[in-house]
Amino acid sequence: MEITSIDVYLLDAGNQREYRRPVVCRVHTDEGIFGDGEAGIPYGIGAPGAFGMLQDIAHLAIGMDPMENEVIWSKMFKASSWGLGGGGIIFAGISAIDMAVWDIRGKKLGVPIYELLGGKFRSELRTYASQLQFGWDDKIGPWKTPEEYASVTQYALDQGYDCVKIDFTQIAPDGTRLPKHDVEGIPTPKTMKMLDDRMGAVRATCGWDFDLMVECHSRTDAISAIKLGQLCDKYSCMVIEEPTIPMNPLMDKAVHEKVKTPIATGERLYGRWNYLGHFLNNAVQLAQPDASNCGGITEVKKICDMAEVFDVTMQVHCSGGPLSTAASLQVEAAIPNFCIHEHHFRSTQPDIRRLCKYDYQPVDGVYEVPDLPGLGNETSDWAIEHALKHAQVNSAKRGLNG
Structure with a gap:
């Protein structure tokens, strides 16, 4: 051929x-x-x-x-x-x-790609509702008040999810984009109160029996991430994601040494070489390579295998189109150190869902792995x-x- x-x-x-x-x-x-x-x-x-x-x-x-x-x-x-x-x-x-x-x-x-990767460890993938600061499904943000953050979280939980991810630093109290410099360096008491109020409202309203992932999008640096990480510890968060610019693993390591909440990162690391420093420094506990930009399925499988050596659990980053989702599902089915699958807010929207032949969506917070040959979508x-x-x-x- x-x-x-x-x-x-x-x-x-x-x-x-x-x-x-x-x-x-x-x-x-x-x-x-x-x-x-x-x-x-x-x-x-x-x-x-x-x-x-x-x-x-x-x-x-x-x-x-x-x-x-x-x-x-x-x-x-x-x-x-x-x-x-x-x-x-x-x-x-x-x-x-x-x-x-x-x-x-x-x-x-x-055969499906997972068969070519060595076989299927699981047919169903636990899935989290991602980037709720922008909205969820037909409940469109962005959100400003603590009550709105609690409301959209409950909306996702009512759909069967038991894990959500929110960036509490992106949106200002007036609904505009919060300037990055507001969450760099030593945060002001006003900024810390905003973050505490939002995270506290989510826990107070929605409870403690679900996982809360806190996204940073590398807007924070090591100093502010440690301050935010202390709130993550307070509110029993699952991970704090991209707390620093990922090019220097020593900064994520610095955060990890001061914060109990595990660190997630990897969507902006390309190839196994760029992951090695994070693994060697114990600077990541949940690695998030993106199959559509880290080197494809060939490379993401190698990153997952290398991560297992360092007791790092995996989530294949997924915020693109439905083909990216299809690749993520195939890889995550075939690795032993899978943690959770990302379902991005944008992937719930009709204009993204129509870009592939099949519209796979989670049911009750769980994705089923397609069994069609190849990716299982086109x-x-x-x-x-x-x-x-x-x-x-x-x-x-x-x-x-x-």
């Missing part, structure tokens, strides 16, 4: 277009089997860069055998030159091609027909090292 051409699409997320611009590819073969993959730079800035990078790196895969995923991955990583630096855009491109290759392998052999006809941009690559680049 041989890869003959690769289509690259910048998808239209409709009303979410300001926040989400998923970039996907479809890898075609001479046997008529195709595979889909996602480049995980879907939100904020960067989607056009991922769209261009995916076109460029696609040339490296043309003519190769999709059954040889390790060979293809190594070529993309080394021949691209920039892959050796572990940047987000290049790794998003690698991830999309790799994900599509695994999809092809599963379809060729007639980009929908609607998404392809309404794509904002489309490019096709059908030739190999010559003269590249690797």
Whole structure:
């Protein structure tokens, strides 16, 4: 079998277009089997860069055998030159091609990807409702008052979730985006009271028999994260996520030495090399690699295996489109050190849900792992027909090292 051409699409997320611009590819073969993959730079800035990078790196895969995923991955990583630096855009491109290759392998052999990864440890995945500061399902934020944070949390719990994640630092009391400098350094008493009031209202109203994950989005630094971490300890939180900029694991280590609540991080770490410092320094207890930007399924499985050596539990980060969700489910089913699956607020919205053929959603806070061959999902006809941009690559680049 041989890869003959690769289509690259910048998808239209409709009303979410300001926040989400998923970039996907479809890898075609001479046997008529195709595979889909996602480049995980879907939100904020960067989607056009991922769209261009995916076109460029696609040339490296043309003519190769999709059954040889390790060979293809190594070529993309080394021949691209920039892959050796572990940047987000290049790794998003690698991830999309790799994900599509695994999809092809599963379809060729007639099995789900989890079978190719060694088998299924579980058929159901405990799932948390993620980023409730923006809303949940049809209850749309952003939220300002402590009472609103408690209300949206209860709304998710009433749907059967027993774990939620909230960034209490993103939204100011007036509903605008809280400036980052307000949660860096030594927080003012006013800021600490805002955080305490919000977290306290969630516990006072919704109780203590569910897990509360506290998101920081690297808005905090080591100083402010320790102060916030003390509140996490007070309110018995499951984890504090991305408390510092992840490029320096010593800062997460500093937080961990002062705070009892475990640290979660990893969505902005690319490749196993960038994880090693966190593992060696015991700077992460819940690792969160993103299958659509950490190097694809080939690489995320290696990160999960390496994490097990350091007693680190895993959650495959999932905040992109439905293809990213599909890849996460396949990997999480096949690893022994799985902790919990992320279901992002944006993934509850119709404009994201229609981008794939199948609309998988959790039931009572639990995801079932699809048993269809490959990823178990594919980009929908609607998404392809309404794509904002489309490019096709059908030739190999010559003269590249690797």
